[in-house]
Amino acid sequence: MAKNYIEDVLSLQADQLIAEQETQNHLTGNETLADETRDRQLSLSHSPDGSHNEELVSLFNLAKKIRFTLSPVSPMGNFQAKxxxxxxxxxxxRHAEQEQVASHDLLIFTALLGFLVSLAGLFVAKKRWREQVTFALF
Amino acid sequence: MTADINETKLIEQAKSDPEAFGRLYQLYLEKVYTYIFYRTGNHHDAEDLTAKVFHRVLDHIARYNNRGIPFSVWLFRIAHNLVVNWYRDHHRKRLVNIEKLNLATDQHHNPPQIAEQTNEQELLLAAIRQLPLERQDLLALKFVEKMSNAEIGQIMGRSESSIKSLYHRTLVSLKEILAEHENVVKN
Structure with missing residues (x-):
């Protein structure tokens, strides 16, 4: 049996096992689904040339045992809460610090804006004063 | 689809809203804890590393952008890196701490059958923990976190086809370890 074929079939079986587990979590006692999965695995264990592969069947069974053994583990309640x-x-x-930084930034921005506006005001005043002086001379 | 949209919204909110971050934490806590627990083999280190993962997520979530990398992959990449560092820093030996492992069986039903089943599970867990770290990681991400080969590839920095191949080699090695153990028991 080709190596790539075995790898593909094993991956497919693992996906089926996971999907079956997910469905069983939602529908308990679904015999039809279990039969369906068994049939699919049986068909997967036949290579394209029609021969039945013992090695593949034993790896299928091992994968099933792994799925059953590696069950979810809940952390202790006090650890979760703490x-x-x-x-x-x-x-x-951190949120409070960020808000403080944001308000600090806003203050700096406003001060800078005020400074620029007053600078512009001074510039305009100086320009007008120069224009008045030039006008007075002529 | 709706769940994805809700989660995307929650992630965006969590960047600036502490309460939304709390909901995101509840959503992923057990997944992260389970992954780390199977990688370290004990509750103490699992708690320590889980706390580090979530503190790191909080520190960096503002910079997270979903550019083809789902949040779960981003999160588990953090967890994966911390576990790798933990192994490197502590020069941990892959000790089997079976009695602390929480198995999925209900001890009250059919005790003899359950005892046999538990023993088989313990053996399997012991065998898994004899595998190279990368292979243990692959099994945890696949069977605990229910991730696709593509997602596992993103976390482990490998291609999807290389994950397929690694999964095949992992099952073969595991079978060999179990067969070796069986031979030892027989002799």
């Missing part, structure tokens, strides 16, 4: 509290405190602190 970590959440730590993260929220850090996030709130």
């Amino acid at each position: 970590l959440k509290q730590d993260l929220l405190t850090k996030a709130r602190l």
Whole structure:
């Protein structure tokens, strides 16, 4: 049996196992789905030339056992709560700092804008004064 | 699809809203914890590394942009890197700590059959933990996190076809380890 074919079939079976688990999480006692998966795996274990592959079947069974063994693990309740509290405190602190920085930036921007406006005012006043002086001379 | 849109919204909100970050944390906590637990083999280090992952996520989430990399892949890349660093820094040996592993069986039903099943699971977990780290990682991402080969490839920095090939080699190695153990028991 070609190596690529075996790799493809094993990956396909793993995807089926995961999909089956996901569905079983939603529909318990779905015998039809279990039969369907079994049939699909049986057909996968036949190579394109029609021969049945014992090696592939044993790898299928091993994959099933792995899926069953590696079940989700829940962290302890007090750890969950403490970590959440730590993260929220850090996030709130950072949020407050960011708001402070933003208001500080706004203050600097406003001051800079005020300075530029007054500078422009001085420039315009000086220009008008020069124009008046020139007009008075002639 | 709607779930994806809601999650995308939540991620955007979490960048500036601490409460939204809290909801994102609830959504991913068990997934991250399970992944790290199977990689380290004990609750103490799993808690320590899970906390580091979420603190790092909080530090960098403002810079996260979904440019072809889903949030889960970005998150698990952080977890993967921290686990790799943990192994490197602590020069950890792959110790099997079976008694601490939380197995998926209900001990109250059919005790003899369950005991046999648990024993088989313990053996399998022990065998998994004898695999090279990269292969353990692949099994955890595939069967615990239910990720596709493409997503695993993004996390591990490999192509999709190389993940397929690695998965095949992983199953073969695992079978060999289990067969070796069976031979030892028989002799």
